[in-house]
Structures are given as C-alpha cells and as structure tokens.
Amino acid sequence: MTNSNPDLDELTDVGFCAHANLRRAMRVTSQFYDAALKPTGLRATQFTLLAVVERRGEMPLSKLADVLVMDRTTLTRNLQPLIKNRWLSIGREADERVKLVSISPAGKAIVAEAMPFWRQAQDQVIAGLGGERMPGMIKDLRALVDVVGGS
Amino acid sequence: MTNSNPDLDELTDVGFCAHANLRRAMRVTSQFYDAALKPTGLRATQFTLLAVVERRGEMPLSKLADVLVMDRTTLTRNLQPLIKNRWLSIGREADERVKLVSISPAGKAIVAEAMPFWRQAQDQVIAGLGGERMPGMIKDLRALVDVVGGS
C-alpha cells in the first residue's frame, strides 16, 4: 500500500539527492550569472549582497546574515572585497560590538549598472525553463529553506 | 497583452533571482546533509562524489567532471581528501595523459556506511517539502542544468 506513486521510490535513490541536485544546479547557474555580470566586475553573489543591502538599508552584520540565510563568518569574509572597493561601508553605534553594514553611493551606482546584465541573465533562465515553471521552482527553493533551514 | 500572469512580473525582481534562491537553498541544504553525515566523517559533496564513482565505475577525471557537471579543476581538488583517505585511487592507461578515478573497497564500505544517514536526511527533506512536491523540484533543477549548463 505504500509507494503507490512510482516517483516516491525514485526519491530514495542517490540520483534524486536534494543536495546533489541543488549543488549541480547552483554550479551551472553561478557560472551563468557570473558570466552575464562579468562586464561589471561583480560576481553574482556580490551583486546579490549589494542588492539586499540597498533594498533593506543599513543593518547589523548578524541581522544581514539572517536575512541572507548565510553563516555570520561567511558574510564577514564576503564583505571584504566589497568594502575594499568602497561599495559597502561599516558604521558604528552605541553598542560597540555592532557593525552596521550600509551601501555607498558607489555601491548603489554599480548595482544600477549591473541590473540590466542581471535582468538579461534572469530573462534567459525564465525563457529556458519556461515562464510557467519558474515561479514554482522559486517557491520550492524558498520552502526548502523554511523546512530545512535551522532558523 | 504581455504579463497576464502576475507571477511573471515578480520574476524580474531581484528577490526572484534564480542564482540567489539556488545559492540560499544550497547553503541550508548543504548544512543539513553535512550534519546528517557527520557521524561518518564524510561531507555531503564527498558522499555524492564517491556514490557516483561507485555507480558509474572507473572513468577518466574529465569524464567524471562531465558527469558531475563540475569544472575539471574543481574535481581535481575535491578528489584530494578522498585519495588521501584511500577511498578513491588513480589508475593509468595507455594514454599517459589520462587519470582513471576508481573507488576502493574502503570507499565502497564508507558509502555503504553513510547511506542510511543520507537516506534519513533525504527522507526528512521529502517529508518537509512534501512527497508530491519533491519530484517536481528535482526535475526543475535538472532542467535548469540542461538549459543553462554550457554542456
């Protein structure tokens, strides 16, 4: 009576490993968006980080890590090249432990410059996967974060 | 007449970036599978690599990189800890350029040991996402690789 759906049997095969399939898709997608953004000098991950800081505004490092669902120490290191390029800056507040991450005018400028390149890549992915399929995949990825994420 | 589907408008927002959503889902999922496999000492990526070599048998490094949809140089480095632990070994053939990657008895043993831990993690993901949703997401991820992958 179990497994009346043949797909459910397949799911216990390593070929259907969520991790392996995500990792593989992530590799090709990162290369694709990185290539699209190459004229701007930004990596896709950096573009995402800058866009989030621009949209959400100044916030503490740990809060930003929560928003990105990224380890705090990973974020610390990902910030370095962006600070070095003066796209992001670090501010202080009364609580001397806190580092406030904010985007500079130069940071906003490069996000604006990169946006058309990002949109072109995004449009190509939508066209390739199909406009009707894409929203469902994004929803699935977000659900996965909610389900599996330790938050 | 364009964009009769409201979802299609959303897709051009950076919040629906395929790269950012994949990367975020990959982060939480890697942590989840890594934690599940921790008793075995294997990382999820290493488990995947070993399982593929076991299933597909001995093959040249570049061929393995194609199968994994992974850059050749990434694979070279990912192999190192597995070779050091004697789970994988490198063989030679007539063409002296070729390195043949094969799994050792110890490699097969640790894959077998890790399999129940992997399955537990996989089952939890299936349960969390829903058995009816999971196959579709895997199909989407594979389609993304086909569409976006430079192969």
Add this chain to the structure above:
DNA sequence: TCATATTTGGTGCATATACACCTATTTCAC
C-alpha cells in the same frame, strides 16, 4: 556591584568553486 551569561563579531582551518594560464601527451594534416 560584580560575577556570569548572552550577544556580536572575528580567526584558523578545511573544503568547494572556477577562471586564466601552464605542461605533457597524443592526434592529425601535410
């Protein structure tokens, strides 16, 4: 008040990822 727990962030280490560039071997055209 002051010792302790919590919060905030960083470092050391190891793996994961890939581009640009390199070497060695083999194949192929002539």
Add this chain to the structure above:
DNA sequence: GTGAAATAGGTGTATATGCACCAAATATGA
C-alpha cells in the same frame, strides 16, 4: 615523419562556505 592542433590534467589566485574556537562588549541577576 614532423610541426601544429587538440586533448588531459595541474597550479596560482580569488571568492564562497561554515565549524570550532576565541575576544570583547553588553545584559542579567543575586
């Protein structure tokens, strides 16, 4: 047969990722 092209793989460099552990500042409670 030999020189160029193609193939197989590695190195240098940079980013991306997170765990274990650490330091400093703040909050808490007796």
